[in-house]
Amino acid sequence: AQSVTQLGSHVSVSEGALVLLRCNYSSSVPPYLFWYVQYPNQGLQLLLKYTTGATLVKGINGFEAEFKKSETSFHLTKPSAHMSDAAEYFCAVSPNTGGFKTIFGAGTRLFVKA
Amino acid sequence: GAGVSQSPSNKVTEKGKDVELRCDPISGHTALYWYRQSLGQGLEFLIYFQGNSAPDKSGLPSDRFSAERTGGSVSTLTIQRTQQEDSAVYLCASSLDYLSTDTQYFGPGTRLTVL
Numbered sequence: 001a002q003s004v005t006q007l008g009s010h011v012s013v014s015e016g017a018l019v020l021l022r023c024n025y026s027s028s029v030p031p032y033l034f035w036y037v038q039y040p041n042q043g044l045q046l047l048l049k050y051t052t053g054a055t056l057v058k059g060i061n062g063f064e065a066e067f068k069k070s071e072t073s074f075h076l077t078k079p080s081a082h083m084s085d086a087a088e089y090f091c092a093v094s095p096n097t098g099g100f101k102t103i104f105g106a107g108t109r110l111f112v113k114a
Numbered sequence: 115g116a117g118v119s120q121s122p123s124n125k126v127t128e129k130g131k132d133v134e135l136r137c138d139p140i141s142g143h144t145a146l147y148w149y150r151q152s153l154g155q156g157l158e159f160l161i162y163f164q165g166n167s168a169p170d171k172s173g174l175p176s177d178r179f180s181a182e183r184t185g186g187s188v189s190t191l192t193i194q195r196t197q198q199e200d201s202a203v204y205l206c207a208s209s210l211d212y213l214s215t216d217t218q219y220f221g222p223g224t225r226l227t228v229l
Binding site for chain 1: 117149156157158207218223
């Protein structure tokens with residue numbers, strides 16, 4: 001069975017600092033991987049996804065994530081945090097072996113300090 | 115174009131009552147998904163539709179939960195005899211197709227409070 005673990009339910013960074021949100025997955029076969037963001041009082045929207053090809057994936061708003069099979073990780077990074085990045089971030093996986101069920105992590109709330 | 119819409123945005127009900135939650139997906143999207151987001155927890159998959167059929171209902175928490183989709187468009191999630199533990203935000207999403215690689219587009223959710 002697939003599972004997703006996001007390390008840290010809350011992460012706080014200063015404006016301009018590096019953002020690193022951690023995501024590890026458990027799956028017998030490397031799944032497809034997603035990061036979604038949920039701004040306050042809004043629905044989730046896709047930041048980026050990895051399906052095949054280049055393991056470093058660039059998304060919207062300057063975020064990127066790297067798929068590391070050996071570490072079963074898909075950490076999300078951004079070089080310089082903006083106040084507008086304050087939101088909740090969800091890592092998700094879905095199977096690449098047929099069938100469908102997207103599994104979401106518990107989420108990490110990002111706080112950005114001025 | 116219009117995104118995914120859900121109604122009502124908020125619903126307060128008494129324990130034991132039935133509630134119906136509605137989702138209007140993006141026009142032309144064949145796949146539709148329901149999730150539940152409880153306080154401090156991630157999204158819990160409930161059910162998905164390919165067109166009007168639901169191949170996998172295993173995520174529904176109990177037989178009090180049911181969902182249908184008609185005309186390949188609007189979907190309703192019905193909770194019968196609501197319990198306090200049903201209180202959560204119910205999210206609907208749609209995608210162009212039902213491939214595992216497809217991006218899901220989420221609605222704003224319905225916040226259900228069971229008193």
